[in-house]
Amino acid sequence: MAAANDAFRYEMVNVRPGYIVVEHERFSNAMRSYFSTEDTPPVEEYREGAKVWKYSGFAQSFRFDVMDRETGETHPFADLLGLVWWAGCRDGSEPAVIGDVAADQKVQVYVALTWEGPDGRRAPLAAERLKVLNRYFNERIREPGKKILILPDCFDLGRQFSYGQVMVDLGLTALD
Template sequence: MHEEKCSHIWEMVDVIPCFIITEKCYHCGKIATYFSTEHTPPIEEYREGVHLWNFMGSAQSIKFNLKCTKCDKLEKFDELLGVMMCTGCDEKCEVNVLLKKLEPKRTWIYVAFGYLPIDEKKQLSPKQISILEDYFNQRRKSSKSTIKIVSHKLVNNIANCYAEIIKDVDMLCLTLPEK
């Protein structure tokens, strides 16, 4: 239990560019998300167990891990697809309730979103989410405001969530010209 004595200062490492892919199953209506490092997303529908996945969209983003600059401890974030800022779109959503409570203190809520469907894929642990929160607050260097990071499990309806995802938009809007 030696390492727990370190008050970690985190830095971002192993940054790789990739695409967040969103798919929908036309049998059960579930949505799936995952990371892909391929340049072209799977446009063709495909079967996986009971699901028939259909490509819905993709967004360019990055994947990363965190490493402590003091003790070299590496915390992997394989289950993290990205973070999105809660804008309070759903009155019934627990994340919104939290935002309303913390907004006067200038504490902003970000949702760490991972692989979907939640009940079928491995999820980020509370400890990982807390490390992620520490990392960004350390980097923010602000005494006036903080951020709080919560799991996407808390979101009332992820398919209708209007949180602002940090991803690259309009990067690849050009279709390759045919020769």
């Protein structure tokens, strides 16, 4: 759990270290991922009906909630896969262009990527939860005039990039 700081309204709580485990299906090469809190990332191949899922790779990551000290409410962010920084996006892509313009005004843009649901779709984070996340990071910024702006994934980044590309190229801050 992150150290508490009485000066801030929002606090990161229930920090759960773990792994983003990426796997692929042997026959169709479909890919998917899940979050594991096991001590070591599971690498065993397993069968799921007619499908056989094989381990592809992992990255260390974590899950967390954000507590509002004013209201006592805890906002879970278990569906947040990671934050993509604009400067890590492909040149000329929408988040890169928007981020570049915003950075000129000392606003650093990130895009919140969410986990895939069972149907393969990704539901973007709702605006109210994004506001909480933005408040959490912005109230800690010390550099005068600097702002963090975390946007929902309106850019379809989750669909545009495979997991491998996300981990290697995209600048997903929850991965390393």
